[in-house]
Amino acid sequence: MLNTIWLIPVFPLIGFxxxxxxxxxxxxxxxxxxxxLTVFASFILSLLAMLFLGEGPHRFTLAEWIVAGRxxxxxxxxxxxxxxxxxxxxxxxxxxxxxxxxxxxxQDERFSRYFAYLNxxxxxxxxxxxxxxxxxxxMGWEGVGLCSYxxxxxxxxxxxxxxxxxxxxxVNRIGDFGFALGIMLIFWKFGSVYFPEVFAAAPEMFVPxxxxxxxxxxxxxxxxxxxxxxxxxxxxxxxxxxxxxPVSALIHxxxxxTAGVYMVARCSVLFALSPTALLVVxxxxxxxALFAATMxxxxxxxxxxxxxxxxxxxxxxxxxxxxxxxxxxxxxLMTHAFFKAxxxxxxGSVIHALHHEQDLRHMGGxxxxxxxxxxxFGVATLAISGFPGLAGFVSKDEIxxxxxxxxxxxxxxxxxxxxxxxxxxFYMFRLFFLAFYGKSRFSEETATxxxxxxxxxxxxxxxxxxxSFVGGWIGWPKVLGGGNSFEHYxxxxxxxxxxxxxxxxxxxxxxxFLLMGLSVGIALLGFIWAYRWYLRGSxxxxxxxxxxxxxYRLVQNKYxxxxxxxxxxxxxxxxxxxxxxxxxxxxxxxxxxxxxxxxVRQLGQAGAQPQNGYFxxxxxxxxxxxxxxxxxxxxxxx
Amino acid sequence: MIPLSHYLLVSxxxxxxxxxxxxxxxxxxxxxxxxxxxxxxxxxxxxxxxRWHADPGAHVFVFIxxxxxxxxxxxxxxxxxxxxxxxxxxxxxxxxxxxx
Numbered sequence: 036m037l038n039t040i041w042l043i044p045v046f047p048l049i050g051f052x053x054x055x056x057x058x059x060x061x062x063x064x065x066x067x068x069x070x071x072l073t074v075f076a077s078f079i080l081s082l083l084a085m086l087f088l089g090e091g092p093h094r095f096t097l098a099e100w101i102v103a104g105r106x107x108x109x110x111x112x113x114x115x116x117x118x119x120x121x122x123x124x125x126x127x128x129x130x131x132x133x134x135x136x137x138x139x140x141x142q143d144e145r146f147s148r149y150f151a152y153l154n155x156x157x158x159x160x161x162x163x164x165x166x167x168x169x170x171x172x173x174m175g176w177e178g179v180g181l182c183s184y185x186x187x188x189x190x191x192x193x194x195x196x197x198x199x200x201x202x203x204x205x206v207n208r209i210g211d212f213g214f215a216l217g218i219m220l221i222f223w224k225f226g227s228v229y230f231p232e233v234f235a236a237a238p239e240m241f242v243p244x245x246x247x248x249x250x251x252x253x254x255x256x257x258x259x260x261x262x263x264x265x266x267x268x269x270x271x272x273x274x275x276x277x278x279x280x281p282v283s284a285l286i287h288x289x290x291x292x293t294a295g296v297y298m299v300a301r302c303s304v305l306f307a308l309s310p311t312a313l314l315v316v317x318x319x320x321x322x323x324a325l326f327a328a329t330m331x332x333x334x335x336x337x338x339x340x341x342x343x344x345x346x347x348x349x350x351x352x353x354x355x356x357x358x359x360x361x362x363x364x365x366x367x368l369m370t371h372a373f374f375k376a377x378x379x380x381x382x383g384s385v386i387h388a389l390h391h392e393q394d395l396r397h398m399g400g401x402x403x404x405x406x407x408x409x410x411x412f413g414v415a416t417l418a419i420s421g422f423p424g425l426a427g428f429v430s431k432d433e434i435x436x437x438x439x440x441x442x443x444x445x446x447x448x449x450x451x452x453x454x455x456x457x458x459x460x461f462y463m464f465r466l467f468f469l470a471f472y473g474k475s476r477f478s479e480e481t482a483t484x485x486x487x488x489x490x491x492x493x494x495x496x497x498x499x500x501x502x503s504f505v506g507g508w509i510g511w512p513k514v515l516g517g518g519n520s521f522e523h524y525x526x527x528x529x530x531x532x533x534x535x536x537x538x539x540x541x542x543x544x545x546x547x548f549l550l551m552g553l554s555v556g557i558a559l560l561g562f563i564w565a566y567r568w569y570l571r572g573s574x575x576x577x578x579x580x581x582x583x584x585x586x587y588r589l590v591q592n593k594y595x596x597x598x599x600x601x602x603x604x605x606x607x608x609x610x611x612x613x614x615x616x617x618x619x620x621x622x623x624x625x626x627x628x629x630x631x632x633x634x635v636r637q638l639g640q641a642g643a644q645p646q647n648g649y650f651x652x653x654x655x656x657x658x659x660x661x662x663x664x665x666x667x668x669x670x671x672x673x
Numbered sequence: 674m675i676p677l678s679h680y681l682l683v684s685x686x687x688x689x690x691x692x693x694x695x696x697x698x699x700x701x702x703x704x705x706x707x708x709x710x711x712x713x714x715x716x717x718x719x720x721x722x723x724r725w726h727a728d729p730g731a732h733v734f735v736f737i738x739x740x741x742x743x744x745x746x747x748x749x750x751x752x753x754x755x756x757x758x759x760x761x762x763x764x765x766x767x768x769x770x771x772x773x
Contacts (some may be wrong), residue, residue, distance in 0.1 A: 648769030655696050 057145025113167030210261015217254030259295030280383030317357020322351030337347030360437030460561030
């Protein structure tokens with residue numbers, strides 16, 4: 036049974052090929068059904084694989100890929116508890132989003148192309164999570180990057196979409212460069228790129244804190260910051276919202292951007308050997324969480340709010356990784372996939388209903404027009420804000436508790452985390468109130484056309500809504516009477532890393548209760564704050580804006596980070612390239628080639644000179660030549 | 674008896690005159706005449722050597738050269754006429770369409 040795990044990624048690949056090659060001959064219905072069914076097949080297989088997995092990891096090698104001396108790489112798949120969770124989450128959420136897409140993209144001209152790309156994405160993503168070696172993971176990693184590029188720029192007729200696709204691709208290249216260097220270092224040191232071999236050898240090869248292992252981890256983490264949109268490489272994600280909304284939900288919220296978290300968790304043994312790298316991961320994660328949350332508070336584009344929210348939540352996951360709470364990170368990854376996909380799909384439903392209006396200032400009062408969207412969006416908002424009992428509460432609280440209690444954590448991390456939680460509640464309810472409550476701020480004419488989305492779109496919303504509600508219960512914390520079975524489930528994967536890490540002291544249950552209460556209280560404050568400002572029609576936001584115009588502009592313009600990067604990185608590179616073009620390329624390269632051609636032409640002209648067409652010239656040459664030959668003969672013979 | 678060197682000297686002078694005529698003349702007909710002069714200079718040298726060696730074999734060559742010269746004159750003059758008809762000139766410097 037488990038030897039069929041290679042089929043999990045292959046199904047979407049088949050879907051991609053049929054949709055990509057014969058998409059024009061299929062009807063819209065055919066393309067959509069094919070796209071959904073192939074992903075559904077992967078989902079069923081992933082579920083079965085999870086059920087049959089039992090205790091240990093299972094490896095299956097499909098074929099050799101590269102064999103070059105000592106360097107061998109195969110198309111090998113590794114199924115352990117971590118990859119099983121990832122495969123089920125990815126394929127499940129992807130299936131729901133595929134179904135949703137059949138409704139959302141129904142009017143699009145390039146319907147089958149869209150599903151081909153989406154299937155290709157799922158293929159690469161599943162290869163990424165199921166790979167048993169770094170190189171195959173890297174292939175999936177690059178493949179999802181490619182699909183991200185293709186789908187962000189899906190509406191490439193818009194310049195902004197085409198540019199956003201390029202930006203995402205180029206920023207990711209910086210991270211991927213680090214990732215590739217990390218893999219090379221690993222091969223250089225271990226002589227293998229297979230996870231089990233590398234992770235088994237690592238504790239014997241390095242003492243904790245070794246410089247080389249720190250370098251490897253930091254390079255891998257550089258790759259993760261690119262793919263998972265962390266400081267300093269997060270700038271591509273907000274722009275990526277130019278793509279179709281289901282794409283944002285699938286790629287830029289639920290799955291691809293979490294690949295970095297998965298990769299760090301997968302390499303937990305290496306990271307556990309390097310306290311420095313873990314500290315960097317935690318600091319970057321915490322800083323990104325808070326930084327992105329502040330930017331989310333003033334955005335007016337519904338999708339951009341969610342994009343910054345995603346960056347912020349990914350920061351939480353890295354914070355968890357950084358304090359060595361890997362299972363908490365994966366748990367939050369999973370619950371986040373549910374509620375953030377739901378938020379994006381809900382936003383898509385709103386955008387769909389309002390005919391591609393994304394500005395929150397032109398929404399409002401949608402509650403009575405879109406009841407199903409309203410309800411599910413509400414659940415997701417509560418979940419992400421950490422309302423007790425919902426998925427987001429359980430996983431986020433686990434992270435906050437780990438950041439406080441872990442021997443690698445500290446009060447500072449906890450404070451940043453809780454502040455972010457408050458901001459999260461604030462900006463999410465700001466969005467919720469602005470979109471669904473109050474008076475509608477769109478025209479009468481639009482109001483008559485606003486309609487609830489079709490079943491194909493509301494169905495996935497409802498399923499994700501249920502998952503956002505109950506999805507956290509599998510990891511219900513012990514302190515609240517649960518068993519935290521999720522952590523137990525993943526424990527075998529992280530056991531090796533746990534052994535290398537210092538063990539924390541046991542904290543009293545009362546402390547945990549207190550901290551939990553505090554974080555819920557702060558989230559509640561955020562809610563009240565948003566309620567008073569945006570539901571009660573307070574003038575406070577305007578007053579504050581007028582009082583501190585500089586601060587508002589700074590945050591509104593995303594701290595001018597894009598401009599800063601443009602000035603410090605893009606401009607010098609463009610300038611340098613222009614210089615190389617004008618001086619090196621045109622003068623040196625073109626100059627040498629043109630110079631050679633000119634030299635040959637001169638030579639030819641010199642050779643053509645005697646061929647002047649004057650008969651007497653030829654005759655004179657002939658006569659002189661004869662004389663010369665005669666003179667030579669006489670000289671030789673005498 | 675006149676020594677051989679005198680004959681050869683006359684032959685060389687005639688050949689030199691013919692060569693110079695070919696090289697400096699621009700008129701095709703003059704050039705043809707100069708070529709005749711060169712041929713006959715060669716004939717004179719051949720006949721001289723024939724007498725000197727008392728070997729009449731060289732006369733054969735002289736007769737062949739006569740024939741060739743006659744043919745050459747016929748062909749050459751007809752070419753000159755053809756060129757003149759075409760270009761209305763017999764100046765060789767005008768006939769430079771083979772210029773590279």
